[in-house]
Amino acid sequence: xxxxxxxxxxxxxxxxNKKSLKCEQHLGHNxxxxxxxxxxxxxxxxxxxxxxxxxxxxxxxxxxSPECPNSSHLFxxxxxxxxxxxxxxxxxxxxDLGRSLGYTEAFFGQGxxxxxx
Amino acid sequence: AQSVTQPDIHITVxxxxxxxxxxxxxxxxxxxxxxxxxxxxxxxxxxLKYFSGDTLVQGIKGFEAEFKRSQSSFNLxxxxxxxxxxxxxxxxxxxxxxxxxxxFGKGTKLSVKP
Numbered sequence: 198x199x200x201x202x203x204x205x206x207x208x209x210x211x212x213x214n215k216k217s218l219k220c221e222q223h224l225g226h227n228x229x230x231x232x233x234x235x236x237x238x239x240x241x242x243x244x245x246x247x248x249x250x251x252x253x254x255x256x257x258x259x260x261x262s263p264e265c266p267n268s269s270h271l272f273x274x275x276x277x278x279x280x281x282x283x284x285x286x287x288x289x290x291x292x293d294l295g296r297s298l299g300y301t302e303a304f305f306g307q308g309x310x311x312x313x314x
Numbered sequence: 315a316q317s318v319t320q321p322d323i324h325i326t327v328x329x330x331x332x333x334x335x336x337x338x339x340x341x342x343x344x345x346x347x348x349x350x351x352x353x354x355x356x357x358x359x360x361x362l363k364y365f366s367g368d369t370l371v372q373g374i375k376g377f378e379a380e381f382k383r384s385q386s387s388f389n390l391x392x393x394x395x396x397x398x399x400x401x402x403x404x405x406x407x408x409x410x411x412x413x414x415x416x417x418f419g420k421g422t423k424l425s426v427k428p
Contacts, residue, residue: 240418287357305357
């Protein structure tokens with residue numbers, strides 16, 4: 198248990214569905230992240246939030262829409278996904294972005310296994 | 315461009331044997347280096363990290379890693395593997411000013427024989 202909780206753990210959705218992934222942390226961290234882990238590919242950073250503001254968006258398709266309503270919660274809204282979007286989606290948090298204090302440790306959730314059919 | 319290479323996709327070792335997982339990186343400046351472990355169905359757990367100072371760093375679960383600048387390597391080692399170490403291991407390099415700017419290797423899957 199790392200203190201980062203993701204729900205649901207598994208999700209199967211059709212290409213026309215709309216669903217949301219949820220991430221919650223009660224570690225008092227200020228930064229939260231979404232990563233995509235596909236088979237045989239390195240982890241890909243999707244979004245970075247610091248103090249509820251998005252600070253990085255790594256050219257992610259618009260069918261993925263993040264939302265950070267407060268520093269403890271992060272959502273990933275999904276709509277009209279493609280089968281190639283099937284992957285493990287990992288949420289992580291860290292104390293801050295590490296820009297002034299050096300790197301801080303990132304704590305990962307267990308992930309949501311997404312299958313798009 | 316920054317990159318991380320883990321040349322071994324899958325390694326099998328016997329329980330009690332020593333382990334070394336390789337990691338090479340490409341980065342112009344002094345890197346921030348990490349090793350993470352992922353058990354099946356789980357998220358990533360940080361094993362150890364190198365920011366500066368002593369090039370041999372100790373981590374959790376009896377793991378250690380050595381930073382060798384001349385070889386651009388950060389290999390993970392454990393003197394005696396336990397069956398519970400079976401998992402996938404990821405090397406990562408941090409750059410810029412953000413922990414989020416981590417580049418991960420593709421991972422090495424470790425299997426442990428009884």
